[in-house]
Amino acid sequence: MAATRRLVNTVAVITINHPPVNALSSSVRHALVEEFGKASKDPTVEAIVLNGSNGKFSAGADIREFGTSAIKTVSLEDINGTIEASQKPVVAAIEGIALGGGLELALACHYRVADIQSRVGLPEVLIGILPAAGGTQRLPRLIGIPAALDVIVRGRHIPATEALNLGIVDEVVQGSAVDAAIQLAQKVIGLPLNKRRLSTLRISSNLNMEDFLDTTVEKTKKQFRGAQAPMACIEAVRASVLLPYHRGVEKERQLFLSLWATGQPQAQQYAFFSEREAAKWSHPSGARWYSEEPKLVRTAAVIGLGTMGRGIVISLSKANIPVIAIEQDAYQLEMGKKAVNSLLEREAEKLKQQGFSPGSKLASVHFTLAFGELQDVDLVIEAVYENMELKKEIFRKLSSVCKSNAFLCTNTSGLNIDEIASVTDRPNQVIGTHFFSPANIMKLLEVVRGQQTSLTTIATAMNLGKILGKVTVLVGNCPLFVGNRMLGPYLEQASYLLEEGCYPETVDRAMEEFGFAMGPFRMMDLAGLDVGWRSRTEKGLTGANVPQGTPARKRLGNRYSPLADLLCESGRFGQKTGKGWYQYEKPGGRTARPDPWVKDFLQKYRKTHQIKQQPSNQEQIVERCVYALANEGFRILEDGIASCPEDIDVIYNNGYGWPKYRGGPMYYASFVGLPKVFNTLEKYYKANADVPSMKPAFLLKKLAAVGGPPIKEWRLQVGKPVNKL
Numbered sequence: 001m002a003a004t005r006r007l008v009n010t011v012a013v014i015t016i017n018h019p020p021v022n023a024l025s026s027s028v029r030h031a032l033v034e035e036f037g038k039a040s041k042d043p044t045v046e047a048i049v050l051n052g053s054n055g056k057f058s059a060g061a062d063i064r065e066f067g068t069s070a071i072k073t074v075s076l077e078d079i080n081g082t083i084e085a086s087q088k089p090v091v092a093a094i095e096g097i098a099l100g101g102g103l104e105l106a107l108a109c110h111y112r113v114a115d116i117q118s119r120v121g122l123p124e125v126l127i128g129i130l131p132a133a134g135g136t137q138r139l140p141r142l143i144g145i146p147a148a149l150d151v152i153v154r155g156r157h158i159p160a161t162e163a164l165n166l167g168i169v170d171e172v173v174q175g176s177a178v179d180a181a182i183q184l185a186q187k188v189i190g191l192p193l194n195k196r197r198l199s200t201l202r203i204s205s206n207l208n209m210e211d212f213l214d215t216t217v218e219k220t221k222k223q224f225r226g227a228q229a230p231m232a233c234i235e236a237v238r239a240s241v242l243l244p245y246h247r248g249v250e251k252e253r254q255l256f257l258s259l260w261a262t263g264q265p266q267a268q269q270y271a272f273f274s275e276r277e278a279a280k281w282s283h284p285s286g287a288r289w290y291s292e293e294p295k296l297v298r299t300a301a302v303i304g305l306g307t308m309g310r311g312i313v314i315s316l317s318k319a320n321i322p323v324i325a326i327e328q329d330a331y332q333l334e335m336g337k338k339a340v341n342s343l344l345e346r347e348a349e350k351l352k353q354q355g356f357s358p359g360s361k362l363a364s365v366h367f368t369l370a371f372g373e374l375q376d377v378d379l380v381i382e383a384v385y386e387n388m389e390l391k392k393e394i395f396r397k398l399s400s401v402c403k404s405n406a407f408l409c410t411n412t413s414g415l416n417i418d419e420i421a422s423v424t425d426r427p428n429q430v431i432g433t434h435f436f437s438p439a440n441i442m443k444l445l446e447v448v449r450g451q452q453t454s455l456t457t458i459a460t461a462m463n464l465g466k467i468l469g470k471v472t473v474l475v476g477n478c479p480l481f482v483g484n485r486m487l488g489p490y491l492e493q494a495s496y497l498l499e500e501g502c503y504p505e506t507v508d509r510a511m512e513e514f515g516f517a518m519g520p521f522r523m524m525d526l527a528g529l530d531v532g533w534r535s536r537t538e539k540g541l542t543g544a545n546v547p548q549g550t551p552a553r554k555r556l557g558n559r560y561s562p563l564a565d566l567l568c569e570s571g572r573f574g575q576k577t578g579k580g581w582y583q584y585e586k587p588g589g590r591t592a593r594p595d596p597w598v599k600d601f602l603q604k605y606r607k608t609h610q611i612k613q614q615p616s617n618q619e620q621i622v623e624r625c626v627y628a629l630a631n632e633g634f635r636i637l638e639d640g641i642a643s644c645p646e647d648i649d650v651i652y653n654n655g656y657g658w659p660k661y662r663g664g665p666m667y668y669a670s671f672v673g674l675p676k677v678f679n680t681l682e683k684y685y686k687a688n689a690d691v692p693s694m695k696p697a698f699l700l701k702k703l704a705a706v707g708g709p710p711i712k713e714w715r716l717q718v719g720k721p722v723n724k725l
């Protein structure tokens, strides 16, 4: 039964029962209509409590129903209308989550009681839509326009205590929300309900409301560049000010339908489900996530307290895993300790505000210089800087100090996991954990399996990612793994565009208008240009080891752009030196301004090398950069480094500032049409045979030849995941 009913004295308790998250599918909606109908008519029932089974109120509408005919059967807004109009008081007992349609249902009830651990929210905007069962009309009537806009446009999950302060719930309890709701229901039997029916309330508004909404539109446009859902949310809230409730609901529905027509919800919902699928990892051996038990990680250690190490320590502590943090000397240890402690204080403050004792949520961090103290930890994450020899030295030490069943992880953004594992006594227990900076904030974790990494090690690292609250994707071992490997051809195209007449700000603007959080040049300035320079120098692509007579713009017969090397030779490393592709207010400054020096430098460079000026327009810039990125994604699939296109998209959506409303680079290629992507790349490559990264990947060619099937059918063409490297 999708909903059940039991009687406690004169209170009917109706329970939504649709595991795992009590999504309000068509069957649940039918069951709710039936159970409410019965409870309303039953003369022995004086009040009703609504809750969800398994400690979860509801995660809202069943997202899989959008775009199908099921969504049209029994509207949730009609159910909400019936509940609100009930002559018997209805109390929502919120446990766990009341999200989206789940909160809208609770808002239709006359009272709301929540347990202290629960979270409420209207996160529809995160899947490209807006609350469409009266939420945009009821919430502003309950908590006012500014607070409602914040909740609806940001889509965040609100902890129960904050929900109480905002006025979204009436009571927060430490114990059972259902028991408390039954008590409240008994207390309010016979009291007037008019003021509890949110749709009938008037919004307290003043003359400045229109100005306030207009300002919010402008701010939101800048913040969520290109995303349509946040704008639709504001327009729906505006309707709550200007229109009576029922016309506001009509507007909400119209906005929902016009959003659907943009294609953005479909891309964001694909991204939502792809993230969940990524956790269900598969291995070339055929093993899958359900066949392997992860080991429990009770204690962990982090080696290196630079930016990455600090973030990883915080993540572990927040997940209640006690950490030993190691540095190489007393000064570095003290610096690291200060930084970690100050971040932990901030976390503790947040917890206090949410009504929790920080001691119960944040695990201890012990700082030391002594490797010997690692003998009992279950798992170590090495997070020193990217240097193979240094990493090997540390892994040799770990191998001799750590207990034999400890797992050894390396936080690297592209070094060979097998080479690192080879110096240990347990290559099967070595794995890459590529965190993204700042590691306590960024959602993505690339878990990199080596040739000898055991399935237990994979299961443990994937499970650790989940415990840390990360979106975790398993990938194979190749230089730079998935995300950074794809950046290569993308950045290469960005540099060629400069050689041909564009400027950093033109390219960045095009990519940011496409939706990227940051264009390629601002991103390089942020990351530090010296990192890539060091790596190119080690590979002999620049510096003293380049063979005599090598043309400035060729390496091994292929096109090469030395622009970034030349900037570094002038001491321009990006934000850290106050100068890079842009100029900044000071070293470490963050505000990028176009630099006349760079303009002059580029003009002289083009003249020196007699490069024909043909600056690309916005569309051409986007095509070249994005198709180069996706093309490498196809190669990664061919090589078995990613097991499906969805994994690649999850990586880009969560680690590289790709606009989620475009689904990810592979989804976008599919959306544009694979034949078009193939033809564009083929044309470019025919004219530029010295740019091999633009040669269309074999898999792309194969899929384009059959007309570009939907992304979920690509697996059939890729075949079983095998690591060909």
Ligand SMILES: CCCCCCCC/C=C\C=C\CC(=O)SCCNC(=O)CCNC(=O)[C@H](O)C(C)(C)COP(=O)(O)OP(=O)(O)OC[C@H]1O[C@@H](n2cnc3c(N)ncnc32)[C@H](O)[C@@H]1OP(=O)(O)O
Pocket: 020, 021, 023, 059, 060, 061, 062, 063, 064, 071, 072, 076, 077, 097, 099, 100, 101, 102, 123, 124, 127, 130, 131, 132, 133, 253, 256, 273, 276, 277
């Ligand atoms: C003619 C057309 C008319 C159009 C009119 C339209 C009228 C529409 C009316 C109402 C609209 C309401 C809008 C909504 O309510 S949209 C949904 C809003 N809710 C959300 O966005 C919540 C999404 N879910 C989450 O954030 C998380 O899943 C969470 C609930 C917090 C649980 O997290 P966690 O414990 O980490 O578990 P998972 O994320 O792994 O989820 C477990 C499985 O449940 C599936 N899931 C989750 N939420 C939903 C959902 N809302 N619908 C369907 N399925 C859902 C998830 O995919 C996992 O599945 P699996 O185990 O198979 O991987």
